[in-house]
Amino acid sequence: MGIKDVVATGTVMVGGIVPVGDEWMISGKPMAYSAEDADAVLAGVRDLQLKSPDLVFRNPDKLAQGRRLQAEQRASFIDLFGSDLIVVPGDEVKERMLAFYQHAYERAGSKGGPWTRPDLPDFPFTADEQVAIIFDEEDGLGFYRDFDLAQEVFAEPALVIRQQYREVVTAYLRGEDVTPVPLRRLAAQDPGKAGEVFRRLLKKKDFSWERDGEALLRKHKPDWFASPRLPRVIPI
Known part of the structure; x- marks a missing residue:
C-alpha cells in the first residue's frame, strides 16, 4: 500500500x-x-x-530548476539592457528592476508579476549615488553602491590615495556582504592597473592582480568560496 x-x-x-x-x-x-x-x-x-x-x-x-530559472532571468536582463551590468542613479534602481521583472515574466509567458504590486518597498539607495546592477552568471543578481567611483580609481589608480576612493575599494574588498563580483569585473578591464590599485592600497610593492588577486579575494571572502554558489532564484 x-x-x-x-x-x-x-x-x-x-x-x-x-x-x-x-x-x-x-x-x-x-x-x-x-x-x-x-x-x-x-x-x-x-x-x-x-x-x-x-x-x-x-x-x-530544485537546484537544477533554480539554476535554469536564474539563467533564463539573466538572459532576459541582457536582452532588455544589452549587458549583464548597468550603472544607474540610486533613485532609478526600482524603476529599472520593475522593468526587468516585467520583461522576464512576459518572456516566460506570464502577464502578472511584482511590477503590478503598489506596496513594493523602495531600494535603499539615494539619487546621489551610482549603483551597479550586475546579473553575474555564477553569483546571480547583485547591487553595488558607488560603482562609478570604483570605475574611476581602477582607471586611474593614483586616485586611491583619496579617502572617498580608498573607502570604496576597501568596502568592496573587506565588506562581508559584498561578493567578489565587482572587484573581478573592475580588474578584468585592466589587470595591470588593478595591481597598481592594490599595491597602493595594501602598501605591497610586489602585488600583482594576475598572480595574487584570487588569493586576496579568498582571504577576505572565505565564506563565499567555502561552497558552490546556490542560485538566487528560488523555485516556488
Missing part, C-alpha cells in the same frame, strides 16, 4: 525527508492537514524558503 492509498487528494503533509542514495525517504512522523487548511499551513513556506535557500536546494531537482 502506497501513501497515495491512505492520504486523500489535496491533503498537505508537513514533515522531513532525507536522501538515501538516489532516493528520498520520510524521516520522523509527518503531520497531515486537510485541503481546506492548506493556505494557512503553507503561508510561511515562502518566507522559510527565502531565509534558508540551502534547505530548498538540498533537493537536486
